[in-house]
Amino acid sequence: MSQANLMTGDPYDAIARLGTAPLWRYYGNLFAAEPKSRAVPYRWSYAALRPYLLHFADVLSLEEAERRVLMLVNPGLTEPPATTTNLYAGIQVILPGETAQAHRHTAGAFRFIIEGNGAYTTVNGERVHMRPGDLLLTPGWHWHDHAHEGDGPMLWLDGLDYPLVNALEVGFFELYSERTQKADVPDDISSRQFIHGRLTPAWDPKPSANSPIGNYPWEETSRAFDAIADDASGSDADGVVLEYTNPWTGGPVMPTIGCRIARLRPGFRGVSRRQTPSTIYHVVRGEGVTIVDGQRLEWGEKDVFAVPGWAAYEHRNASLSDDAILFSYSDTPAVTALGLYREEYVR
Amino acid sequence: MSQANLMTGDPYDAIARLGTAPLWRYYGNLFAAEPKSRAVPYRWSYAALRPYLLHFADVLSLEEAERRVLMLVNPGLTEPPATTTNLYAGIQVILPGETAQAHRHTAGAFRFIIEGNGAYTTVNGERVHMRPGDLLLTPGWHWHDHAHEGDGPMLWLDGLDYPLVNALEVGFFELYSERTQKADVPDDISSRQFIHGRLTPAWDPKPSANSPIGNYPWEETSRAFDAIADDASGSDADGVVLEYTNPWTGGPVMPTIGCRIARLRPGFRGVSRRQTPSTIYHVVRGEGVTIVDGQRLEWGEKDVFAVPGWAAYEHRNASLSDDAILFSYSDTPAVTALGLYREEYVR
């Protein structure tokens, strides 16, 4: 059949029927000069949200209570809901006596504890207790459930990478055979074995890209800041910023999510910088403002705020007498592993 | 202010105004039991598309000619156009005398040459000549342009990871200061230095996660198949399948894309398997059928077909006398680096 014969219809119709599109007529921008995230800079007010969290703790049905989480939805990323391009943040509240159905998922997760005492998460058979300021890990495909045996409500920040996992279309989910895992090792054993002195148990080593530490307790984090005191130079953009590390590798706690804690000294005013990964901050203590692509995010204690990828950010501690402490997490490990990390100072 | 006072309006309105959404009322599925790609199994017929490629080679304006590519758009991934979740394929045709404006982008890219002779791509100052069956790399942020100094049209498969790079919102693009790069090293030097005998230049080593090899020539690939002959067991799913490797690491050619070439012996009938990464195949030679999640993709010479992530696939060489040769690329390196690789046989 000759080429001429094939061309009797509209060739553009023909190639469309053959599953193709002409690049020369595509007006979308597949190659932008630089990234422009759909996510926007945003701050969530803990003071404003807390009463509602407690309200819903009162009124939700038993079934709903298990998902009693306010998703911190970036206005630019509403469906599916996400907080930055690859990451999710939510605030969860549970009440004494409540438990959650054990399950696991491909998405990596952590909890940073905001308020309350007496609850624990069971991760792969280890009960890990939660206190304010603690960072608890539930890496991908680790079984987890929780229970609250204390008094009063317990609130925490949930962080996950499900937006990334779902964008990659690689996510699995499974319910545990029973509602609750049995503890099969001593409570909090991973933290107790791994947290002190850069000492690592040398029997039965099981190195993994996921940290084996169930809890990076605030008590230790606090000790770190006390020890460093004012003797460290720190980062000109991020202050005295410490990375939570995986003891087996010295690297981030999970292959997709890195967690950090930073102290901005009284009066700290960071330089402006941007980087390809996005970051979600939680204010552990203090108040200040972060200027993100020219937009002022004023933050106070326990607020959460989002800095999209490649948005310039500049932190300022509003107090001349008190520290600000910022917990943060980002998709830096994922972006770096793919050779896609880039950063620059913004004059 | 008391909690009661805050609750005078509808609390759901209030929390929405505060930038949050109640997880307990979210009915989307953030945690599916297993991945279900939006991409569908699909085959693009080279025999059907070729006349149109040649037609457009005739009729396009000079300006349009530079983007004379048919994008192989997966019916499930039309906007932005993609071939599988993280990967793109297109077929490009250029004519003698044509050139392309030099540029670079974060997205990693390669060309697998289908037809023609006499063109070259200049990659970071090295002219790399193209012959059918050659695999040419243009890793992320490498300058590239091309020119055709031979006779007759030249057609190739373009592969890129821009869907991944854009989903992660980390992409940059830049035009070169001139239309064309000057050659500043001898032509094809990288291939000549690195391709033979697992020998690596030991002066001035510059290890990188991107392979330094501009061209993995078909001549060498052919030699590999000849040398292996029928003496290899091969993979029960993929036949005698060889990975193009980065000499500095022994790993994939780019951090996001892995490239392979497989020989399915006469009568080969693979077992059915699925894996979280997605794969795009190009039929270098032969004909057969690949059954993807129950759907038969019949393929002939030079066709392209897509196997979405976590879709079960089963290759069959239709000939009892001739080999089928399948070039393929996938996002396996990216998925693996993030700890998200999973595979299973499907009975």
Added chain:
Amino acid sequence: MSQANLMTGDPYDAIARLGTAPLWRYYGNLFAAEPKSRAVPYRWSYAALRPYLLHFADVLSLEEAERRVLMLVNPGLTEPPATTTNLYAGIQVILPGETAQAHRHTAGAFRFIIEGNGAYTTVNGERVHMRPGDLLLTPGWHWHDHAHEGDGPMLWLDGLDYPLVNALEVGFFELYSERTQKADVPDDISSRQFIHGRLTPAWDPKPSANSPIGNYPWEETSRAFDAIADDASGSDADGVVLEYTNPWTGGPVMPTIGCRIARLRPGFRGVSRRQTPSTIYHVVRGEGVTIVDGQRLEWGEKDVFAVPGWAAYEHRNASLSDDAILFSYSDTPAVTALGLYREEYVR
């Protein structure tokens, strides 16, 4: 020239003159069935040596005082003096007011502090203070000197890999331009920044195969043992044994030397095991016996003992009420990096 002509003399003389030896007449054993170290199992009694250390502290000339170290010479390794095949141990004593000439060497070194207070080592410009139970690192080619500003004698265990470095003939040595380094960072800063909570400073990262931590203080090590308590299974051969790690890698503190601290619970009786690396032990606390290739090494507080490579060892804590704490170091990192690690249980 014909072969016959060449053969007029004794061919064995001829080949000897040509720099060769006939393998078929070599009766040494180049390939033994298994390793048999020249080193022997040996214990050094701290109680017996201490008075002499103090005696020499009194009587040595100023010039000699700078090298006031008793080398723990393995009876099988006298010239050059070594403690095991690749490692050296010595006990050093310094007095208030004494200092040492700053220098550096290829050999990696550490100090494990036995007695005293008030001295410090300056390592690459950082003053690191020493207290009993502290592990101080001076990795290869780091400048170091020390000074004693406290009261009373200060005694420590010196560990080095110079036998390995010298066997490989790769050692360099250099004196500092002045007697003493100036402190150019705050005292003990490395430990304060890196020791707590698996938190790593995230500004200006300088990953290295040598740990950046100047001091792994006993206070933290003690905290680790307290936290683990009796909840760990531990090693059947080594008890609750913890590896000091390099925060950048999660691996050993230096590329050639690994350091560990073990708690043998009351009544602990280890299984018998052997491994290709050799190990030197220092008894931090307690008493017991280690059976090495059938030979009983009875040890008490602060003693040192050597287990040669591939010698079967079996630890026993002699007390039914008190812990024994054993600090140890070995060439495991070196042996492992070369693919030469092997271990086995000995029935």
Added chain:
Amino acid sequence: MSQANLMTGDPYDAIARLGTAPLWRYYGNLFAAEPKSRAVPYRWSYAALRPYLLHFADVLSLEEAERRVLMLVNPGLTEPPATTTNLYAGIQVILPGETAQAHRHTAGAFRFIIEGNGAYTTVNGERVHMRPGDLLLTPGWHWHDHAHEGDGPMLWLDGLDYPLVNALEVGFFELYSERTQKADVPDDISSRQFIHGRLTPAWDPKPSANSPIGNYPWEETSRAFDAIADDASGSDADGVVLEYTNPWTGGPVMPTIGCRIARLRPGFRGVSRRQTPSTIYHVVRGEGVTIVDGQRLEWGEKDVFAVPGWAAYEHRNASLSDDAILFSYSDTPAVTALGLYREEYVR
């Protein structure tokens, strides 16, 4: 008991009895300013040795024939015999019909074929055939034996790291249960699967620090030099020098030994450099001189010469018309893995 009482004898005698030696009375040099190898620069003349090799091929008893190797003994390293500090070289000759008893040892080994045809080495069940210029690997603990089924004598260079393995006291040796291994995979399969095009079999991957390639054939090496031609800058000290690599890692062929092949162009005159590892050269082709610490080693075809660690060397090709081709091996991988590599130009 008081300190005074202990001091009634000579304290130097006492501490000697306690297994120690006073460092302040040790006059050996544990810390030299820079390395000074016991090995000396040396050249072994193949032309001179070859008649004796053939002579001994004639006259040795059957039992002796199995060890018919001339050890190239460095005058500075006679007992145990070694060629440089960590490495050994020997020249072996075998006759048609001869075989060797199968065995394995911890020491890594290779053969670089000098003359003859028709013999093969069986390595872990794979028969690997030898032709001049081929590099055959028998990594540590791989079973090996050989047989000669061709005509005429077969001569090769044996390279091993037993001096290193024995210095570390980690060597094992084992005889195979039978005299000869049976072939259990197709002949030369590893080379055929791995040698061409940087393509790596992607089924059943078994990455290891030892290369899986039994033979790096001269045919491929020659192709590499032809392809590079005169288009490479090369090393100013080593010429166009290529490293044989392990396909799984891109690194050296074994964890302890690196192998290279270099082309010195007509008239090449290298700069003078020294490095901590030592190197043994074998002249594949050509003639020239290498000046080692001021000493001239004149070399011709098939000679072997040794450059001790930290000795300055400077290569010169004596011909203005012909290439010189130097095969070499060194302990660079071992020295580098331990953080002990250092090099410098010597003016």
